[in-house]
Amino acid sequence: MSQKLNILRAGVLGANDGIVSVAGIVIGVAGATTNVGTIFIAGVAGLVAGALSMAGGEYVSVSTQKDTEEAVIDKEKLELANDYDGELEELADIYIEKGLSADLAKQVATQLMEKDALAAHSEAELGLQLNDFANPWQAALSSLISFSLGAILPLLTILLLPPGIRIGFTFVVVLIALALTGYVSAYLGEAPKRNAVLRNMVVGMLTMLVTYGVGTLVGV
Known part of the structure; x- marks a missing residue:
């Protein structure tokens, strides 16, 4: 049961990474240009690169753990x-x-x-159970899917809205999503929920503000 909770919590954290990473990218690019095509390309590239990086890192990490055990x-x-x-x-x-x-x-x-x-x-x-080793491929696939699902949220939000409100609305949607993932991860880990939610939202907000600022400066 605890292993299933750990897998679920890892999935939530993977989605959280996808939300923050791609939100930072698309808002940064949107700060530089209103061209939807450019924002789309940057967002998709960030999604693919991030998902593959997460999957590869998880595969290597779990493989090393399995070999050690x-x-x-x-x-x-x-x-x-x-x-x-x-x-x-x-x-x-x-x-x-x-x-x-x-x-x-x-x-x-x-x-x-x-x-x-x-x-x-x-x-x-x-402290090991025989024949109960983590599967590196399963871990990699789980990370790839969870990151991608999280990344889709800010990407679709900023693409589907008109230029006048897309950045502000994406900020709000992303912060709500991060509050949710922070709460769920804290709940699964039996940690203080308020601190987890606030920490998650602050990190996400700072990420978006910094990338937006950089995009605005570069786009001038």
């Missing part, structure tokens, strides 16, 4: 093969540290290792 488990296999009794004592010590008596800890460790020694050590010593 598999290497640690392979090492544990070797230790069990070479020193079963020593590993039994080590597992018993773990349960003693958790509050069991020495006799009960030895009994629990013995029964668990008789059933599945590698699983017992992986869970108690390493």
Whole structure:
């Protein structure tokens, strides 16, 4: 259940990145020009580049984590093969540290290792579940989709509105969306919601103000 919540929270944060990144791009370009074609090209380029960057980064990160976890488990296999009794004592010590008596800890460790020694050590010593590794491709696809969905919001908003109101309205829409993603991410992470919402909105607002200012200066 906690892993599913982490995946969902990562998806929300990916959408948040998409909103902020592309909002900054399109508002910056809109500050320089009212040409819809130029804004569209810049926004789409930012969406594609950002989504691929997020997906690639997530793939590399999760692949590295998976490789590390598999290497640690392979090492544990070797230790069990070479020193079963020593590993039994080590597992018993773990349960003693958790509050069991020495006799009960030895009994629990013995029964668990008789059933599945590698699983017992992986869970108690390493905090890992066997055959429950994160999928790098799934993580990459999730990041790509969540970033793209978030990025579409400011892109469509600024493209579909007339020049006179497009920038101001996009500001408002983006800030509302960031308030929502901040609230959801805080809720899933059981963190203070007010701080998360305000922090998210301030970062988004500063990003848009700075890029708009740069666009205005460059466009003059």
